[in-house]
Structures are given as C-alpha cells and as structure tokens.
Amino acid sequence: MDYRKRFFVRPGTQLSLAAIDPAFAGEHTSSSSALAEIQRNVARMDELQALLYADGNQSLLVVLQALDAAGKDGVVRHLFTGMNPQGTSVFGFKQPSAEEAAHDFLWRAHQRTPARGQVVVFNRSHYEDVLVVRVHDLVPKVVWSKRYALIKDFETMLVQNGTRILKFFLHISPEEQLARFKQRLEDPARNWKISEADYSERELWPEYVAAYEEALSRTSSKSAPWYVIPANHKWFRNLAISQIIADTMAGMGLKLPPTRVNLQEVTAKYHAAAEAQNQRAGKAPKDCGKT
Numbered sequence: 001m002d003y004r005k006r007f008f009v010r011p012g013t014q015l016s017l018a019a020i021d022p023a024f025a026g027e028h029t030s031s032s033s034a035l036a037e038i039q040r041n042v043a044r045m046d047e048l049q050a051l052l053y054a055d056g057n058q059s060l061l062v063v064l065q066a067l068d069a070a071g072k073d074g075v076v077r078h079l080f081t082g083m084n085p086q087g088t089s090v091f092g093f094k095q096p097s098a099e100e101a102a103h104d105f106l107w108r109a110h111q112r113t114p115a116r117g118q119v120v121v122f123n124r125s126h127y128e129d130v131l132v133v134r135v136h137d138l139v140p141k142v143v144w145s146k147r148y149a150l151i152k153d154f155e156t157m158l159v160q161n162g163t164r165i166l167k168f169f170l171h172i173s174p175e176e177q178l179a180r181f182k183q184r185l186e187d188p189a190r191n192w193k194i195s196e197a198d199y200s201e202r203e204l205w206p207e208y209v210a211a212y213e214e215a216l217s218r219t220s221s222k223s224a225p226w227y228v229i230p231a232n233h234k235w236f237r238n239l240a241i242s243q244i245i246a247d248t249m250a251g252m253g254l255k256l257p258p259t260r261v262n263l264q265e266v267t268a269k270y271h272a273a274a275e276a277q278n279q280r281a282g283k284a285p286k287d288c289g290k291t
C-alpha cells in the first residue's frame, strides 16, 4: 500500500480526524509481519541520507506533531537512529524561552531548519503556535488566525530553497493515550515522562482535535504535505512513516556529486606514492622497530 497516497491530507478539503481509524494497520496483523519492512525502510533512509549529504544541494525537514504519548519520541528513536549523526539533527520545541518569545513565532523554527545536505526532525514545531497557543488563548484569535498563511509562506520559501518538508500527525485514540499514561505510571523507567499537564491537556481533547483539523487542512500542500498516521499501533506508525520518508527521499533526484579532481592525474600520483612506499618498505632494515 502506498501510504503517501493513503494518509495525505488533501489541500482544500476539510479534514475530519473522527473519520480516520487510529488503530488502522493495513494488511498487517502484528508487529512481526511489519518488522522486516520497517527494517528495510530504515536501511533505505540511512542510504538515502548519505546520498543527500554527498549531493549537498537539498535538505529534508520532518515535522512531528501529536497529542501527548502518541509516540513522537518513539519515532525519533526507532526511525532515525540509523542515520549518520553528522548529517542529522533533532530539535524538540518546548515552551518558548524569554528570548524566543520576544521574537516573531517563526524565528526559533527558522534557526533550526536544515542546511543543504542535512536532515532535521522537529519534535513539535512552529505548529504549536496554532495549536497549544490557540487552545489556551495564549495570544488573541486575531493573531493566531493569521498564522496559517504565514506558516504556508514560510514553508514555501523553504521548499523553494531546496528543502523537502514532510509533516506527520500521529493519530491516537483517547483510550490508547490513557493506556500509555498507565504504562508511564507502572514502569519506573517511564515515570520521568509523567507530567501534570498530561491530564489537564487530555481534558481539552476536542479543542485540540479542532485545532489540528484546521491546521492540517489549511497548511497541507503537495510541496509541504501533512500525513495523518494511525498511531495506536506503534509498529504500524513506524512502518507508515518510514515508508513515506524513504519513498520521498528516493524521489528527490539525489545524486553523487561529480569528481572534483582529474582522476587520471590522481591515479598517476597514487601509483608514484605506492611505488615510493614499497621502496621504503624494501629498504627498511628487518629489525626496524625493535628496541
């Protein structure tokens, strides 16, 4: 199944999250049937990232957005650990610092966008400024309502500058979220993830759904697509996202750069160096290196 087609939020349509089953898993029935495919996709992502780096003309920005416990951290951990750290970075957007809050809302995001050859993952993003900010009335409606158009312009500018943008909303059900909150309580290794806000934010589920529906509907485009990823099954979430990223990178027309040197000349230099090396080795006394 082509998940890019299946989960793309079509521009100009009003998204209804209620119409999308968060437990969808396609033809797969368990993690074991999906695992080999996930591993293949992750290996492809790794190879394509090396090519993106070598090519040096384009970049990739992956945006992850979701309600709490939907698996943003899991996506980073499971899908991006294969990539070379030299060309990959992840940035988590928290509540703005005093300095960030003193600037326009896109300032902090723009500083983190990928340079040519780089992959950057946004764990939360500039979209928080039309999500949590809207739900909690952190700025007046007259301010946040203008941000959809500003975000589109910002992303268009990035795309025109050679950045591919992929945006994923991890879609879970309230029941699944509660089950994951329970795991966080019961597993000491996960206790640190618990926040008081998890429960107060959960109360605002319908408000968040409305905010997400509007944000995704208004800012999804062919060049900066949103995908709604059914995420109740962690393995299906990993499968769908890894396939979309790998397929997109494969379609970016990445190529190895041309050789910058005259290969014949360098080959001659190599042979001369090898010859000199052999001679040095031949002349060296047999006990060379012994004390």
Ligand code: AMP
Residues within 6 Å of the ligand: 092, 093, 094, 095, 096, 124, 128, 129, 132, 133, 197
């Ligand atoms: P976490 O992702 O669990 O580490 O939490 C980060 C928190 O920062 C979340 O509660 C976000 O809603 C919040 N946050 C991120 N961006 C903004 C923003 N622009 N304004 C207010 N809160 C934000």
Ligand code: MG
Residues within 6 Å of the ligand: 068, 069, 195
């Ligand atoms: Mg959290």
